[in-house]
Amino acid sequence: MTNQLLEDRSATGPTAGASRAADGGTPPKKRRRASWLHRDETVGAWILLAPYTILFLVAAAIPIGYAFVISMQKAPTLVNPKSGFGGFDSFATVIGDYRFWSTFVNIFTLMAIWLPIMIIGIVALALLIHASPGRFGGAMRFIYYIPGALGGIANFVLWVYLIDPVNSPIAFLWQGIGASTYKEVITPGNMPFILTAMLFFQGVGTWIVVVNGGLNGISDEVMEAARLDGANAWQLAWHVKLPLIRPWVGYAALMNLAYGFQLFLEPYLLRQISSGSVVAEWAPTQLGYAFAFTNRNFPAAAALSIILLVITLAIGLVIVTRSGLFGDDRVPRIKKKDRTA
């Protein structure tokens, strides 16, 4: 239906414009025509953008604006159920909450362990795959990718099976640390390591594909030149390939950093199977969830969302403007053909 509407409108477009141009008199005919063309282009662009613009407003702009408005309200209490303007009170509530800083300490602890392993793993595996042309490299890349395809809850249930201290194929690990129940495996101290394993297993494959895309963009001439200069495979990887894929590595690091701040599913579900041995508000998003659904303190939930939004937006800005992958009007430096495919 929309298409038909758009078509109808476009059908009347040019003729209407032409008549306007015709009765517009003589003087700067050329400029008038140009401006008409440009206006037509603008109108056309916004008609084509209309569905996306509506969704952008509904799913991003309005919720953000609304969350800001809500965060400026007073939280209703039992004594005073009416809310009103509260200024930055909710932000003070959130930052003053005893759980607020601990959620960030948790996330930073996790990142200190997970990010270096993740980045080294991504780069090392991508370089190994790139050094293995042909079927073997392709097959390996596919296998590394499979856990990523599971995604979300499926990956989690897989880990419920792996964490099982009795029947898991890696049960010896858990028994090695003296754990015989889920509760004893999932402890606050083990959380960063379990999460690191889960996130690495799930995420590394997709990022290998990304970095591999960067590696495939290195021109054959560069590689040939290095080889003629007598570089061996190791030198080639370290001195030639690595510096050239820095933008992709930086992109991966920042995207994973931003991802860390929004971690929810894994700590949320680990709490569920830990019989309460880890806190319900381990990550900042879980604290936001608790504000909204346990305390029904919407202003505080909104305020925390805004805080997280500002952090991830800042990281996002760095990615978009500094990574060099999203240059203005430039197609990202991605090669069209894939060598190892």
Next chain:
Amino acid sequence: MTRLTPEPRVVGSSKWNPGRVARIVVMSVIAAAFLLPIIGFIALAFGSQENIEAGRSGFLGLAGMSWDNIVYSWNQITGFGPGNGGLFQQWMLNSVIVAVGGAALALIAAVPAGYAFARLRFRFRKTFLMATLLAMVMPNTVLVIPIFLEVSAVNAVGQLWPVAVIMGFFPFGVYLSYIHFMTTMPHELVEAARIDGLSEIRTFFLIGLPISKQAIALVAFFSFVANWTNFFLPLALLTSSQQNKTISIGIQELIGASPLFNATVAAGLDVKLYLPQLALATVISMIPLLVMFIGAQRFLVRGQTIGAVKG
């Protein structure tokens, strides 16, 4: 090491040296570490709790597999819910509805938007494109609480349609089609259409759209996968209605009803949900993704370098 020679490489060349052996061994060991848990997990879906407890399942549970176990587990999963159960099928159906609905909306919005960003000049183009890129790189769970507040303001919490609408916002799809039109549709083609008197919208529908099969397939695939695996959004919007849950948060409810993790809840149920049942539910929940993957495969191979930027 095999590439020291400037001559064209011979795949599977007979030159074996320590470097090459080490590389292949390391990569194979890592591949095994990725594959074995998944094989064990699928075997678990074919297993039974009795065999596992008795230690009769063998290596990775491969010895304990049987079709009877699947039938038993299927009856347990589908028996979950009030009355005669059936919640599992309902959740799968709900997931199909929101994932397909969201992907359809994403397509309707993203393809023309990507074209406009790539080939038309208008005010705020740069700003809007920038906002789109930002929305794309930002993790989507950050917006879930604000979206919940919005949906709750219009009293639509617990219904499926707001979930599908929100999923329709897919900036990565816009970026994909933007890149698609930047690379496949030359400016000259748009100019030629203008000279021929085609309006901008007709140019899109008559020239842009017919060459966009690749972009359409990629946007549909990535959007469907993202919608299907989305957890936090349905959790915030649909938890209040058991009938309207999607499969991702439904599986969470199954975990919560397992005697392994909540003996009190599990004691009140007719069905027993141990790990084999949870694994089967998970494996079944992945089938639609597998179908989509096979369907989109030929487009993915060609488009993976574009898709690579999002990961």
